[in-house]
Amino acid sequence: MKPVIRISQSAQYENQEVTIKGWLYNMRSSGKVRFLLVRDGSAIIQCVVVKSEVSDEVFEKTELLTQESSLIVTGKLVADKRSPLGYEMHVSDIEIVQIAKDYPITKKEHGIDFLMDHRHLWIRSKRQHAILRIRHEIINAARQFFNERDFVLVDSPIFTPNAAEGTTTLFKTDYFGSPAYLTQSGQLYAEAACMAFGRVYCFGPTFRAEKSKTRRHLTEFWMIEPEVAYFDLQDDMQLAEEFVSYIVQTVLKNRRAELETLERDTKILENTVPPFPKIHYNEAVEILKKHGVDFPYGDDFGGADETILSEEFDKPVIIHHYPAEIKAFYMKRDPQEPQFALAMDMLAPEGYGEIIGGSQREDDYDTLLQRIREHNLDEKDFEWYLDLRKYGSVPHAGFGLGIERTVAWITGTKHVRETIPFPRLLQRIYP
Numbered sequence: 001m002k003p004v005i006r007i008s009q010s011a012q013y014e015n016q017e018v019t020i021k022g023w024l025y026n027m028r029s030s031g032k033v034r035f036l037l038v039r040d041g042s043a044i045i046q047c048v049v050v051k052s053e054v055s056d057e058v059f060e061k062t063e064l065l066t067q068e069s070s071l072i073v074t075g076k077l078v079a080d081k082r083s084p085l086g087y088e089m090h091v092s093d094i095e096i097v098q099i100a101k102d103y104p105i106t107k108k109e110h111g112i113d114f115l116m117d118h119r120h121l122w123i124r125s126k127r128q129h130a131i132l133r134i135r136h137e138i139i140n141a142a143r144q145f146f147n148e149r150d151f152v153l154v155d156s157p158i159f160t161p162n163a164a165e166g167t168t169t170l171f172k173t174d175y176f177g178s179p180a181y182l183t184q185s186g187q188l189y190a191e192a193a194c195m196a197f198g199r200v201y202c203f204g205p206t207f208r209a210e211k212s213k214t215r216r217h218l219t220e221f222w223m224i225e226p227e228v229a230y231f232d233l234q235d236d237m238q239l240a241e242e243f244v245s246y247i248v249q250t251v252l253k254n255r256r257a258e259l260e261t262l263e264r265d266t267k268i269l270e271n272t273v274p275p276f277p278k279i280h281y282n283e284a285v286e287i288l289k290k291h292g293v294d295f296p297y298g299d300d301f302g303g304a305d306e307t308i309l310s311e312e313f314d315k316p317v318i319i320h321h322y323p324a325e326i327k328a329f330y331m332k333r334d335p336q337e338p339q340f341a342l343a344m345d346m347l348a349p350e351g352y353g354e355i356i357g358g359s360q361r362e363d364d365y366d367t368l369l370q371r372i373r374e375h376n377l378d379e380k381d382f383e384w385y386l387d388l389r390k391y392g393s394v395p396h397a398g399f400g401l402g403i404e405r406t407v408a409w410i411t412g413t414k415h416v417r418e419t420i421p422f423p424r425l426l427q428r429i430y431p
Helices: 007-013 056-064 112-117 126-148 187-197 233-254 256-261 281-290 303-310 365-374 379-387 403-411
Strands: 017-030 033-039 044-050 070-079 087-098 171-175 178-182 199-207 220-229 278-280 317-320 343-348 353-360 396-402
Touching (some): 007 017, 007 044, 017 087, 033 056, 126 199, 126 220, 126 256, 126 403, 187 199, 187 220, 220 233, 233 317, 233 343, 233 353, 278 281, 303 317, 303 353, 343 403, 353 403
Parallel strands (some): 044 087
Antiparallel strands (some): 017 033, 070 087, 199 220, 220 396, 317 343, 343 353
16 A cells, blocks of 8 residues: 655655545646646645556546546656656556536636635635635634743634624624624623633634625634733734734745745735834824825724825834724723823735734723713623623733734735635625
8 A cells, every 4th residue: 555645745755656635736748648737735746647657547547537526646756846846746546536527617717706606616726725825824823822922712702792893883693582793803702811811812703794895804704812911002012013923924934835826025024023113193194194195183094094004114013092082992091191092903014904903901990881881882781891890900901813804915915805715795605
């Protein structure tokens, strides 16, 4: 029996006979030689079938193969400097598992709607495969970062009785006769957990019912949210820049091949190391005015504003001290400048916009109760949240990083719909 390997393990089996189980990505012929590009999910390898070196039966099988047919290939792995992998296989045997008929995604140009309708197949292509490999690396790096710093993962619920970011973007559902909502954020529960463990993070899907069609919005996206006891805004910003730098440098280290497949210019990524520029909201408004933007002071920044601001810097920029009136009820106000919230956003460079939003949280019971009332929220829904300010309240802070926007920036992908395996958009819930 020949060892069954993943293509990515080829270097470990140089000059050995091995078996690979995968799918035909592409094929070309040159006389009595067939060149099969075989993928198995880990990489793609060229498998060379020479008529004089295999049985007639094996060579005839190559005539039957079509794009995305599944097959098992056995042969000798040899070094080849021309190959992106560095190796190719000289085939001795082929077993056909299934012949694919009329595979719909071909070399011709396809419209985005067609590709999205066939997303279950589109993710097999080189570009989409590279993007999703990098997504995996980003998620893995995020977990490693927090594990190395003694954070505890605490999963937050998807069904919630209340809003974290405002009631207008909630997906409402029936929960055995009572109203419930799909979570907008795991933050409130992470706050409870950080009072138990000191340092925590939650990671999971979040949902926003915004009727937005921009390239930066999904209705279902994934967010990773750390929360730390005894942290203030300055601590929060430092953690955020260390976190994003760690993720980017890990991708550069481990996913060079995928970045090359995407033809990603990595200069700015390589420059993503602390410290990041940090500017006050007022300074950000002045930058917009300098660029001729008639920006209403006190408003939040839109996508176009974020693009202008981010293009001023050659690495992510953190904007802090937003007007309190436009921020969530749980954000603490600056005691020295109560018109400003101790909040911060991180904007990715190259026009990719906000990838992190965070703040120091309000830790005083009476003040938080007042904020809940000001926002016309039901106090009963937040009794448990208020309890955190009654029993051992401490200063604390945290943030949320959106995985899809981060993937879009690092991979240089224009639209977030390509940064998640099966995107959910305003007018798309298929497949």
